[in-house]
Amino acid sequence: MTSPSSGTGTVAHTQQLAAVLADSEPCSCFSAANANDTAVAPIQGPEGKMNELVKSLPSPTLPGIHLPCSDTYKGWLFKWTNYLKGYQRRWFVLSNGLLSYYRTQAEMAHTCRGTIPLATAHIDVGDTCHFVLTSGGRNYHLKATSEGECQRWVSALQQANANATLMMHQSDDSGDEGPGPQEDRTINQGVLKTLSTKLDDLSTCNELIGKHGAALQRSLSELEDLRGAADSTDRVKSVNERATLFRITSNAMINACQDFVDVAESHNRRWQKALQYEREQRHHLEETIEQLAKQHNSLERAWRENPTTYSGEIHYLSERGDDSDENEEAEFFDAMEDSPAFITVSATGSIKHKRCRIPDKPNYSLNLWSIMKNCIGKDLSKIPMPVNFNEPLSMLQRLTEDLEYSELLDRAAHCDSSLEQMCLVAAFSVSSYSTTVHRTAKPFNPLLGETFELDRLEEYGYRSICEQVSHHPPAAALHVTSQRGWSLWQHITIDSKFRGKYISVMPLGNIHLHFHASGNHYVWSKVTSTVHNIIVGKLWIDQSGDIEIVNTTVKDTCRLKFSPYSYFSREVPRKVTGVVEDREGTGHYILSGTWDGKMESSKIVDSSEGCGGSEGKQKTVYQTLQPKLLWKKYPLPNNAENMYYFSSLALTLNEPEEGVAPTDSRMRPDQRLMEAGLWDEANTHKQRLEEHQRLERKKRDAQVNEALEDGQDVEGYLPLWFEKRTDETTGDITYTYRGGYWEAKERQDWSQCPEIY
Incomplete structure (x- = not known):
């Protein structure tokens, strides 16, 4: 794979691809701003949204192009392996609060060598170009190629660490109390908004894959009809460029799917905990209501059997006023549906409270x-x-x-x-x-x-x-x-x-x-x-x-x-x-x-x-x-x-x-x-x-x-x-x-x- 510093060949290839895509069907996704810069044209519709998706894709057909994204950062770093091999060059990708590394960029499609969750990581900056990530009891010693690159990595990791810690705070908080309602609602809304955005990305990718696939199929059919013709070379070139576009769109689809899965998995545990908390609260409420119902019935029965033992009275208070005389023989085991009812027991001896103190210990001296x-x-x-x-x-x-x-x-x-x-x-x-x-x-x-x-x-x-x-x-x-x-x-x-x-x-x-x-x-x-x-x-x-x-x-x-x-x-x-x-x-x-x-x-x-x-x-x-x-x-x-x-x-x-x-x-x-x-x-x-x-x-x-x-x-x-x-x-x-x-x-x-x- 060509390195990011490949220079002229990369720029020429990019300009050529941008020109082809500008004239090709069904969309025009790229344009070259000048000979030394590759920019994404502000195109509207699915094709314009596609530009945003491909920013984070390491396309093998576009070497040297680094398209930074707001929630991703990637590049080469040197990782300490062991005393025999020392530092080895690895391709690192920071996305969704996770730092993953590969031996090569091509490995991103099939093999990940390791993933570091930044929500629980600690970042230490060492000597020149050197920093250490500590997570899960392991230390990862990393080096950048320059001080500037090291500083950019450290800043990106610290920001990702802060974001991940904030997002995972509720899911990692395993105390007896449940999550705060307001903060829980805010986080849920943010996650749902993120998932909705990812679904939109998937829909866009799906639409574009259909269009580019159809265009590629048409080109292949035309290529078969024009065998031996003079313009066959141009048609082959057109097919290649459209195949490249189809590949980029497919990679964007894969990346959008992975983002959706990552977000869903990162919050799955929190949602499960919230569900379990609600179940426990419901169970506790059911037990409380059952106990209150038993006490209610016991108090009513005791009062009806011997009301003179109570120094006070039991009153049914409702919106209809005092109509207890009409229901003197009825037993009220459940609250009336048409009116709220409350029980007031003024008898001081009906409920026994446990003591909360005993006499103070005397100050006796003894050898x-x-x-x-x-x-x-x-x-x-x-x-x-x-x-x-x-x-x-x-x-x-x-x-x-x-x-x-x-x-x-x-x-x-x-x-x-x-x-x-x-x-x-x-x-x-x-x-x-x-x-x-x-x-x-x-x-x-x-x-x-x-x-x-x-x-x-x-x-x-x-x-x-x-x-x-x-x-x-x-x-x-x-x-x-x-x-x-x-x-x-x-x-x-x-x-x-x-x-x-x-x-x-x-x-x-x-x-x-x-x-x-x-x-x-x-x-x-x-x-x-x-x-x-x-x-x-x-x-x-x-x-x-x-x-x-x-x-x-x-x-x-x-x-x-x-x-x-x-x-x-x-x-x-x-x-x-x-x-x-x-x-x-x-x-x-x-x-x-x-x-x-x-x-x-x-x-x-x-x-x-x-x-x-x-x-x-x-x-x-x-x-x-x-x-x-x-x-x-x-x-x-x-x-x-x-x-x-x-x-x-x-x-x-x-x-x-x-x-x-x-x-x-x-x-x-x-x-x-x-x-x-x-x-x-x-x-x-x-x-x-x-x-x-x-x-x-x-x-x-x-x-x-x-x-x-x-x-x-x-x-x-x-x-x-x-x-x-x-x-x-x-x-x-x-x-x-x-x-x-x-x-x-x-x-x-x-x-x-x-x-x-």
Whole structure:
């Protein structure tokens, strides 16, 4: 191919072609302004529009002509390949926010050597004629032939980067909130206008291809009729020129098609996200309306059955005035079509609001080391500790706090892809640690047989029951059922050790999660929690270790790594990373974030083997799309530092409720007194409860020994609401919910409950 600096031959050929095209049928697309410049004539109609399209075409029949376009830039650059070959000459094309490169211009028709998206690229200008593009973790070292050419490339790339970033801002923004309506409408209108323009280009090209094709066919027919004639040479030349025009028009058609496809593909993801956002909003609206309808019906029914219990009245307000007397016997389950209706309930006791604060923590001073110095190497669960080291919640309540971000599981229940579902499950497993970052106080050790229920059916669609099923070793069992498509259960045993400078808490056992619609069953465990600076300094907590989440149904896995904090590390504190893989071990998503802040997922689009792995193994390097926010921590309530750093959910867990079992943690006297700030009285009751528990244990041991002497087979203590079974998935001995608690609560029959307080 002739280079752009071919000089005289190029100009002469251009002038000749322009003259031929000016006299030829069916159109006249080009004219020469002078011997040293090639210009596009301002011709009207499809032929005039054709001039604009061919500006960006590298025509093999018009060497040396560079027709710049407003959204494209192209030319030769030198690209660094490797240390053996160094810089190699490549043909670069900048269009629609993408920088593509080829070995030659001819390769544009069939082979692209690489494409760099400028929306996520970073541009660094180096030495003379040298600049670097960084995108997707790769560096592209490029050189121009002159400083002027380098500056033109850098300016074009920076402008394209700014435009691409602006256009892709909405599609790359994967937060929980949807796109802004006004900005979303503006971008959509711009995209639709661009697509409409591209369609016009395609229509123009189609019309011209038809005309030029017909003219070419006529020329070929005339050429056959004039074989051997004197003017055959001129006719051959005419046919060649018309074939050239047809080729240029065809290339314009191809280019216009590619532009249309590029624009459509670049916004496809954004439109899909907008559609998904609308679906989620519709689903949320449907759930809200359903809840409002249920509350509406419940309030009406309650008022009609016993209106005297309400301090106020229920009024139906409509445009027709007060006509409620005429409809006294009717039940209004739906709003009337001919008139809007509203319900006003002035009764203050009809709806119970959860509390948003507890009494401030008293300022008690205590020498921690004087108590802990004799506990080194021992299991802290066996050591009586004053309430000064506690927070006014039991371990059962702390275990239930894992449900604070249950909406992650609600979203996961509606996922069609098991891999996307795994991302949300992983985020949920991390979210359970977000409330612990400032929670250095220990929860109360539950008494054997102690329970805790959390009924959030109306607010969040779930309810849970937890029971202390063993005292030594301390073990609790939890079961959660949700009306939004999932169930969760776990059996956790706590092993804690005091090492002098720090306390380590190791939860043992598995967490199970089952989604009703898909049948997917997930299993994972918890990491180690460590409280540092026991002897001197400010207490702080860290989470470290690995979590492996397994979808036992389809064998997808996710390995999460909780990096331990190190003063000398440059890593983000409390960092969590992970990879979601299918059953073949192929990675599909990268998870990253912190256990006290947020988690994001990035879809993997490419992977390669790199160096730097441990034990001589190769490390896999992943190329991903922009990250998507999965979970973000709620801000703590006001004055949280004086309320044990409790979250909004934690503040409600010990709130007294009517109708709960007498073994519920809310009923513990020492815990209630501590929450009220009466720590001395709380310590007195705590010692009494622990002594009562020891006496009960001695009685049980004596009964077991007596039964064994009589040759009877006894199992020892049996929990009330849970039973010991062999887990079918893991093969471990675990405690699972046997049922009956919520039925007993409905009957208010707690006769089976032991007296533990």
